[in-house]
Amino acid sequence: MDEIEAFLTGRIWLRDHTPFQKEDIDTRINDGRIRTIPGITGRQCARCREKDPRLIAEFACSRCGKNCFYCRHCLNMGRVSSCTELITWANPSSSGGHLHSFVWNGTLTAAQQKASDELLASFHKKEDHLIYAVCGAGKTELLFPPIFDALATGKRVCLAAPRTDVVLELAPRLKAAFPDTVIHALYGGAPKEAGFAQLILATTHQLYRFEDAFDVMIVDEADAFPYTADKTLQRAVQKAKKQGAPVAYVTATPSRKLLRSIKNQSHIFRRYHGHPLPEPVYRPLWNYRKAFRKGRVPPKLKSWVEDNAARGRPFLLFLPTVELIDETIPYFQAIHPGIRAVHAEDPDRKENVLKLRRGEIPGLVTSTILERGITIRNVQVAVVGADEAIFTPSALIQIAGRVGRAADCPAGDVVLFHNGISRRMDEVRHLIRSYNKGGAPS
Amino acid sequence: MNCLICDAVTPEPVSWRTLFCRDPTPDVCGRCMGKFERITGPVCPHCGKASDGLCGDCAMWETSGYAGVVSGGRSLYTYNEAMRQFLHRYKFLQDAALAEVFSAELRKALKGEAIVPIPMNDKRLRERTFPQVDRLLDAARLPYRHYLTKRDSVQGKKTREERIAAPVLFTWNGEPVPARVTVVDDLYTTGATMRHAAHVLREAGAEEVRVFALIRG
Numbered sequence: 001m002d003e004i005e006a007f008l009t010g011r012i013w014l015r016d017h018t019p020f021q022k023e024d025i026d027t028r029i030n031d032g033r034i035r036t037i038p039g040i041t042g043r044q045c046a047r048c049r050e051k052d053p054r055l056i057a058e059f060a061c062s063r064c065g066k067n068c069f070y071c072r073h074c075l076n077m078g079r080v081s082s083c084t085e086l087i088t089w090a091n092p093s094s095s096g097g098h099l100h101s102f103v104w105n106g107t108l109t110a111a112q113q114k115a116s117d118e119l120l121a122s123f124h125k126k127e128d129h130l131i132y133a134v135c136g137a138g139k140t141e142l143l144f145p146p147i148f149d150a151l152a153t154g155k156r157v158c159l160a161a162p163r164t165d166v167v168l169e170l171a172p173r174l175k176a177a178f179p180d181t182v183i184h185a186l187y188g189g190a191p192k193e194a195g196f197a198q199l200i201l202a203t204t205h206q207l208y209r210f211e212d213a214f215d216v217m218i219v220d221e222a223d224a225f226p227y228t229a230d231k232t233l234q235r236a237v238q239k240a241k242k243q244g245a246p247v248a249y250v251t252a253t254p255s256r257k258l259l260r261s262i263k264n265q266s267h268i269f270r271r272y273h274g275h276p277l278p279e280p281v282y283r284p285l286w287n288y289r290k291a292f293r294k295g296r297v298p299p300k301l302k303s304w305v306e307d308n309a310a311r312g313r314p315f316l317l318f319l320p321t322v323e324l325i326d327e328t329i330p331y332f333q334a335i336h337p338g339i340r341a342v343h344a345e346d347p348d349r350k351e352n353v354l355k356l357r358r359g360e361i362p363g364l365v366t367s368t369i370l371e372r373g374i375t376i377r378n379v380q381v382a383v384v385g386a387d388e389a390i391f392t393p394s395a396l397i398q399i400a401g402r403v404g405r406a407a408d409c410p411a412g413d414v415v416l417f418h419n420g421i422s423r424r425m426d427e428v429r430h431l432i433r434s435y436n437k438g439g440a441p442s
Numbered sequence: 443m444n445c446l447i448c449d450a451v452t453p454e455p456v457s458w459r460t461l462f463c464r465d466p467t468p469d470v471c472g473r474c475m476g477k478f479e480r481i482t483g484p485v486c487p488h489c490g491k492a493s494d495g496l497c498g499d500c501a502m503w504e505t506s507g508y509a510g511v512v513s514g515g516r517s518l519y520t521y522n523e524a525m526r527q528f529l530h531r532y533k534f535l536q537d538a539a540l541a542e543v544f545s546a547e548l549r550k551a552l553k554g555e556a557i558v559p560i561p562m563n564d565k566r567l568r569e570r571t572f573p574q575v576d577r578l579l580d581a582a583r584l585p586y587r588h589y590l591t592k593r594d595s596v597q598g599k600k601t602r603e604e605r606i607a608a609p610v611l612f613t614w615n616g617e618p619v620p621a622r623v624t625v626v627d628d629l630y631t632t633g634a635t636m637r638h639a640a641h642v643l644r645e646a647g648a649e650e651v652r653v654f655a656l657i658r659g
Contacts, residue, residue, distance in 0.1 A: 054444060057538065057539040059538035059539070059571075059572055059577075060572065061571050061572070062567045062568055062570070062571050062572055062573065063568045063569075063571045068571070070536070070538070072537060072539060075531070075535050075537055076535065078535075079535060079536045079537070081536075081571070
C-alpha cells in the first residue's frame with residue numbers, strides 16, 4: 001500500500017488540497033484507482049452532507065463561468081463548490097494481516113467487565129450499543145478489549161468525540177494500550193501523520209472527511225455539544241462508517257432518544273473506585289447580576305472562593321455567559337490575583353488548565369466549555385446561575401462529574417448558586433441520588 | 443435570521459418600524475459587528491488612516507514620482523484581529539456570501555461617486571473564483587465601472603521599497619474616464635496599488651482621483 005492509497009482509503013478529500021503531487025493524483029484518477037465525486041450534487045455538500053439552503057450559498061463563479069453553489073458549513077476544511085471535485089480511493093483493499101498488541105496492566109471492575117463483554121457481543125452481532133455510565137465509571141478502559149478484538153480481526157476502528165480536548169486526552173492512552181497499531185489523532189490543526197491508521201481517533205467534525213471507512217464506530221460523549229445540536233455531525237457518523245457497521249454510543253447523559261432507540265445497553269451507575277457521586281448542594285444567590293454590575297462579588301460566592309483558595313483546593317467556577325466572565329474576572333482577581341478566566345475562544349485555554357492541575361493557580365472562572373473531559377485531583381466546582389437555560393441537565397451532570405474522580409479524594413463541593421431552583425437542577429439532583437442508591441433512574 | 447459570521451440566531455425585535463418600514467435586515471449580529479473597529483478622530487487626508495495630518499506612508503509617496511496623483515481618500519476600518527479573520531474567510535476560504543457584511547456601510551460611504559474598483563488579473567480571478575472588490579460593491583448596490591486591467595504580478599510578498607520601484611501594475615482599457623473618480627479597494631496596506639491605479643487613471647484623463655479602502659492596514 002503506497003502513501004496515497006493509505007491516505008485516501010476511506011477518505012473523501014478535496015482534489016486540489018491533497019498533501020501529494022498533482023501529477024501522482026492525476027495518474028491514479030486516469031487509471032481508475034482514485035474515484036472523483038462532484039463537490040455539490042443537488043444542492044447538497046458531498047463532504048459534510050449539509051443541505052440547508054441557508055448554508056449552501058450561490059455565487060457567480062469566475063472559474064467555471066456558471067452559477068455555482070458552495071457549502072458554508074464545512075468551509076474551514078477548504079471550500080467545496082459545484083465545480084470542485086472530491087476524491088477517494090476507488091477499491092479499498094482489506095487492511096488485515098497486521099499484528100496488534102494490547103498492553104494494559106489495569107483491571108476492570110466487575111461492572112466494567114460486564115459492560116465490556118456486552119459491547120464485544122454487540123460488535124460481533126454487528127448491532128449498535130449504548131454504554132450509559134456515570135462520570136468517573138471508567139468508560140475508556142472498558143472500551144479497550146472490544147477495540148483490541150476488532151483490530152486483531154482486521155477491522156478498521158474509529159473512536160470519535162465531539163471535542164478536541166477529549167481527543168487530545170484519549171490519544172496518549174490509546175497509543176500506550178496499542179503500541180503496535182498505527183493510530184492517528186485527527187482534529188482541526190492536527191499535525192499530519194503517515195501510514196494507514198487502523199485506529200482513528202477523531203473529533204466528530206473530522207468525520208466529514210471519511211466515507212465508508214470504518215467497520216466499528218464508537219462515539220464518545222455522544223451527548224456533548226456540538227454533536228447533539230448538529231444534525232450534520234450525526235449524518236457524518238453514519239456516512240463515515242461502512243454500511244451495516246455497528247455504532248457504540250458512550251455517555252453519562254444519554255438523550256431519551258438514544259435510550260429508547262438502542263436495544264443493547266450496558267449501565268454503570270457506580271464509579272470505578274466505588275464511592276458515591278458527590279451530590280449537588282443548592283445555595284441561593286439572589287440578584288447576583290445586580291451585585292456584579294455594582295462591581296462586587298456576592299458574599300456567599302466570595303467566601304466560597306476565598307475558602308477554597310485559602311485551603312489550596314483547586315476550583316472551577318462556571319458562569320452562564322462569556323460576557324459575564326469578561327465582566328467579572330477583575331472582581332475575582334481582586335479576591336486572588338492568580339484566578340484566571342477560560343472560555344472557548346481563549347488561546348491560553350490548555351495552558352491555564354495545566355496550571356490549575358499543577359497547583360500554580362487557585363482556580364478558573366469558566367464557561368460550559370470545561371464541563372467535560374478534564375480531570376483534576378481534588379477539584380471543587382460551583383455554578384453561578386445554575387438555573388439559567390445554558391446549564392442543561394447533561395451540562396450540570398458533567399460539571400458535577402468533575403468532582404471526586406480520584407480514589408484518594410472521592411468527595412468535594414458541587415455547589416449550585418441559583419436565582420431560583422429550576423426543574424433542571426432538581427432533575428439532576430434526583431438522577432445523582434438514584435445512581436447512588438444503585439438503581440436505574442426513574 | 444442567522445449571523446453570516448458566527449451563525450448565531452439574532453432575534454428580530456418587533457416594533458412599529460419593523461412592521462411598517464422595509465428596512466434591510468442586518469446580516470451580521472451586533473456582537474460580531476462590534477468586533478470591527480471604525481477609524482475615528484483625525485485622519486490622514488490621503489488614505490484615511492488615524493493620523494494628525496499626512497501619515498508617514500503618504501508623506502513618502504509625496505516625495506516619489508507618484509506625488510500628487512491622489513487628491514484625497516478615506517478608509518472605514520482598522521485592520522484588527524476580527525477584520526483579519528473576516529478577510530481570511532472572505533478571500534482565502536472564498537466565502538463569497540460575506541460580501542454582504544459591510545454593504546450598508548459601503549453604500550452610505552460611497553453613494554453617488556464614480557467608482558473604479560481595483561481589478562484582479564485573470565489567473566488570480568480564476569483561483570479566487572470571484573472578484574472580491576466588485577462583489578462588495580454589488581452587495582452594497584453601488585454602480586461601478588472598470589477602466590483598468592491588472593498585469594500578472596503578485597503584490598503580496600514584496601517589501602515596501604520593491605513596491606514603490608515596481609513597474610506600473612495596471613493598464614488603461616481605453617474607455618473614456620470621467621473627470622472625478624474614486625478608486626475602491628478592500629485593503630489599503632502601503633498605498634502602492636492605489637497610487638499605480640490613480641497614476642494610470644490620470645494619464646487616461648481623470649482630473650481628480652480619490653481613493654477609498656474598506657480597511658486601512
